[in-house]
Amino acid sequence: DQQVKQNSPSLSVQEGRISILNCDYTNSMFDYFLWYKKYPAEGPTFLISISSIKDKNEDGRFTVFLNKSAKHLSLHIVPSQPGDSAVYFCAAIVFGNEKLTFGTGTRLTIIP
Amino acid sequence: EAGVAQSPRYKIIEKRQSVAFWCNPISGHATLYWYQQILGQGPKLLIQFQNNGVVDDSQLPKDRFSAERLKGVDSTLKIQPAKLEDSAVYLCASSLTSGTTPYEQYFGPGTRLTVT
Numbered sequence: 001d002q003q004v005k006q007n008s009p010s011l012s013v014q015e016g017r018i019s020i021l022n023c024d025y026t027n028s029m030f031d032y033f034l035w036y037k038k039y040p041a042e043g044p045t046f047l048i049s050i051s052s053i054k055d056k057n058e059d060g061r062f063t064v065f066l067n068k069s070a071k072h073l074s075l076h077i078v079p080s081q082p083g084d085s086a087v088y089f090c091a092a093i094v095f096g097n098e099k100l101t102f103g104t105g106t107r108l109t110i111i112p
Numbered sequence: 113e114a115g116v117a118q119s120p121r122y123k124i125i126e127k128r129q130s131v132a133f134w135c136n137p138i139s140g141h142a143t144l145y146w147y148q149q150i151l152g153q154g155p156k157l158l159i160q161f162q163n164n165g166v167v168d169d170s171q172l173p174k175d176r177f178s179a180e181r182l183k184g185v186d187s188t189l190k191i192q193p194a195k196l197e198d199s200a201v202y203l204c205a206s207s208l209t210s211g212t213t214p215y216e217q218y219f220g221p222g223t224r225l226t227v228t
Contacts, residue, residue, distance in 0.1 A: 004154070032215055043116070043203055043219030044155070089154050093215050098143060098207065099168055100217060102154030 003027045004092050006103035014111050019077040021106050023090030026071065030092035034100070035064060035075050038087045047088075048075070077108075085110045114138065116220035118204050124226045130192035133223045137185070137206030143167075144181055145217060146189050147203040155203055161187065194227045201225070 005024045013019045023033075031052040036044035050057040050064045050073065057064050063076045077084055090103040117136040125131050137144050142163050147155035158177065159169040163184040172179070176195070181187040191198055201224050205217040 009152075034215065036219075041221065043205070043221050045219065046216045049216070091154075097168075098145075098215055098217075099157050099160065100155075100215070102156070104152065104154050 002104070003030075004090055004101050004103040006088075006090055006106050008106050009104070010107040010109070012109045012111055013080050015082060016079045019075075019080045019084065019108055019110070021075040021077075021088050021090075021108065023073045023075075023103055024071060025073075025092050027092070027094075027101075028071070029094050030101075031095050032093045033064070033066060033073050034091045034093070035062075036089045036091060036102075038089065038105070044089055080108075080110045082110050082112055084108060116204055116206055116218055118202075118220035118223055120223055121221065122224050122226075124228065125194055127196055127227050128193040130190065131194055131225060132188050132190045133202050133204075133225075135187045135189070135204030135220060137187070137204070138218055141206035141208055141218070142184070143207045144187050145205040145207075146179055146187070147205065147219075149201045149203055149222070151200070158189070191225075194225075196227050199225055199227045 034049040035047040037047045038044040048059050048062045066073045087105045087107050089105045091100040119134050144161045146158045149155040158172045159179045160167040161181040179189045201222040203222045205219045207217045
């Protein structure tokens with residue numbers, strides 16, 4: 001039972017353009033969402049998060065949007081840079097329970 | 113600040129052999145997690161410790177996997193006997209005291225296990 005889904009296994013974007021990574025979830029109990037970035041041979045690193053009481057959170061080039069009614073969130077990267085090439089995981093959590101449920105990841109490739 | 117340390121980084125064993133992984137979390141982090149990441153999938157939680165105690169081990173295959181956290185700091189994860197389907201990257205993560213937002217977990221580099 002895949003409660004967090006990232007339906008695009010890969011995405012290629014031209015340098016300087018916007019990258020949009022999508023994530024859908026099925027469990028309505030989730031109330032906090034995180035994005036992690038992973039380079040090869042390294043562990044995932046935290047990128048940005050959003051609480052379910054918000055619909056947008058911004059940090060520099062990274063913005064996460066949450067649509068609770070659609071059970072959908074997206075990560076926008078503007079402008080995209082070569083160093084952004086990595087695998088991005090969406091994760092969700094229920095308040096009071098630190099168990100992260102991860103999606104399957106999207107491999108983002110930024111083309112110079 | 114030193115990150116989460118894991119060893120070994122790579123391990124190749126034959127099926128039915130045993131293997132152990134070690135993790136040293138970030139100093140002061142009370143919560144420690146072990147994840148299994150199979151190729152093409154997201155990390156899946158195996159076990160969560162809060163200090164010395166187990167908080168969640170519902171997805172740990174207890175017939176072959178075991179884990180302990182020594183004195184609330186370092187942790188070891190053991191597989192005995194290993195099966196082919198245990199081939200994966202085993203990630204250790206830590207976080208500050210539970211109940212604090214943003215629930216950010218810090219991951220180590222992982223141990224890539226290959227069972228032949």
